[in-house]
Amino acid sequence: xxxxxxxxxxxxxxxxxxxxxxxxxxxxxxxxxxxxxxxxxxxxxxxxxxxxxxxxxxxxxxxxxxxxxxxxxxxxxxxxxxxxxxxxxxxxxxxxxxxxxxxxxxxxxxxxxxxxxxxxxxxxxxxxxxxxxxxxxxxxxxxxxxxxxxxxxxxxxxxxxxxxxxxxxxxxxxxxxxxxxxxxxxxxxxxxxxxxxxxxxxxxxxxxxxxxxxxxxxxxxxxxxxxxxxxxxxxxxxxxxxxxxxxxxxxxxxxxxxxxxxxxxxxxxxxxxxxxxxxxxxxxxxxxxxxxxxxxxxxxxxxxxxxxxxxxxxxxxxxxxxxxxxxxxxxxxxxxxxxxxxxxxxxxxxxxxxxxxxxxx
Ligand SMILES: Cc1ncc(COP(=O)(O)O)c(C=O)c1O
Numbered sequence: 001x002x003x004x005x006x007x008x009x010x011x012x013x014x015x016x017x018x019x020x021x022x023x024x025x026x027x028x029x030x031x032x033x034x035x036x037x038x039x040x041x042x043x044x045x046x047x048x049x050x051x052x053x054x055x056x057x058x059x060x061x062x063x064x065x066x067x068x069x070x071x072x073x074x075x076x077x078x079x080x081x082x083x084x085x086x087x088x089x090x091x092x093x094x095x096x097x098x099x100x101x102x103x104x105x106x107x108x109x110x111x112x113x114x115x116x117x118x119x120x121x122x123x124x125x126x127x128x129x130x131x132x133x134x135x136x137x138x139x140x141x142x143x144x145x146x147x148x149x150x151x152x153x154x155x156x157x158x159x160x161x162x163x164x165x166x167x168x169x170x171x172x173x174x175x176x177x178x179x180x181x182x183x184x185x186x187x188x189x190x191x192x193x194x195x196x197x198x199x200x201x202x203x204x205x206x207x208x209x210x211x212x213x214x215x216x217x218x219x220x221x222x223x224x225x226x227x228x229x230x231x232x233x234x235x236x237x238x239x240x241x242x243x244x245x246x247x248x249x250x251x252x253x254x255x256x257x258x259x260x261x262x263x264x265x266x267x268x269x270x271x272x273x274x275x276x277x278x279x280x281x282x283x284x285x286x287x288x289x290x291x292x293x294x295x296x297x298x299x300x301x302x303x304x305x306x307x308x309x310x311x312x313x314x315x316x317x318x319x320x321x322x323x324x325x326x327x328x329x330x331x332x333x334x335x336x337x338x339x340x341x342x343x344x345x346x347x348x349x350x351x352x353x354x355x356x357x358x359x360x361x
Contacts, residue, residue, distance in 0.1 A: 013341025022251035036235025047255035066169035066190035069202035076225035082133030090143030127160035147295035154182025200245030272339035273302035
């Protein structure tokens with residue numbers, strides 16, 4: 001059978017056959033006990049992705065994209081009576097700062113250059129004043145493919161007793177996350193990136209004590225994590241969940257476990273992204289970031305001379321691949337190749353051969 005077009009954009013991903021088939025399961029009503037049991041299996045499987053999360057963190061499942069999980073986390077947990085510091089070096093950090101501003105909560109931002117690591121010297125200087133209660137950051141800044149040094153940021157959060165709220169939308173399921181060392185209060189993630197489900201389901205892994213003992217800062221009803229958390233204890237959702245996306249996520253989580261879990265996925269991604277980077281560099285295409293700064297699920301490259309992004313995108317599409325443009329200030333200068341989803345070795349070799357032909361033209 002011919003392979004479908006391979007998605008090399010950072011989600012949604014090319015589905016495996018078993019996840020695709022799960023979408024066609026018999027219809028279910030979300031108010032039936034069977035479905036509630038099924039949802040409890042999903043939350044349990046989500047908390048098994050990182051065994052270190054099980055002791056203290058609980059997944060709260062939402063219907064929406066990654067942005068929905070991020071906004072639910074910030075809307076429910078960023079305090080009105082505290083001071084939040086957003087550390088940004090790309091589109092998704094900027095988006096979180098915009099959210100908190102729109103929510104009208106007290107915040108400051110340390111805006112870092114998109115091509116540089118987070119400025120931890122400036123962060124420490126600000127934290128040392130002692131009035132920051134929460135720090136907000138992106139784990140893998142998909143804008144550039146930089147894996148931010150959250151271990152170092154988390155250490156500062158511990159030192160200065162500030163709770164860390166993390167956008168882990170493009171890292172959860174592949175990169176390592178230290179649930180006990182980073183002073184994490186919550187992280188937001190989604191089904192359709194490193195977990196290989198479909199769009200429609202997102203979730204927040206949140207400190208159980210905060211959920212059980214605290215109260216929501218959310219001024220919206222739909223994004224109030226506490227409301228979901230209360231009902232979810234018995235497997236139900238306060239609103240209609242994306243039932244079919246839940247079928248897909250359940251299957252994707254089983255598949256992840258059978259394939260060796262989060263670490264095996266990270267290794268596979270490292271292999272794929274490493275091969276892509278090596279091959280493109282050999283063809284004279286320059287990577288945006290040094291290798292040691294890169295995450296495992298996406299790589300950014302400078303556009304080769306004399307080719308625009310639309311041209312490159314069109315040529316690759318003809319060969320069966322969807323690549324991704326740069327965002328914001330990088331829109332005209334870079335392209336990105338993600339390597340999540342059901343990407344087989346033959347797809348990788350075909351991609352590399354296609355680039356070789358393009359560059360030899
Ligand atoms: C780091 C990060 N945060 C948030 C989002 C937003 O996710 P969505 O487009 O699913 O709303 C993305 C999407 O690529 C992302 O990479």
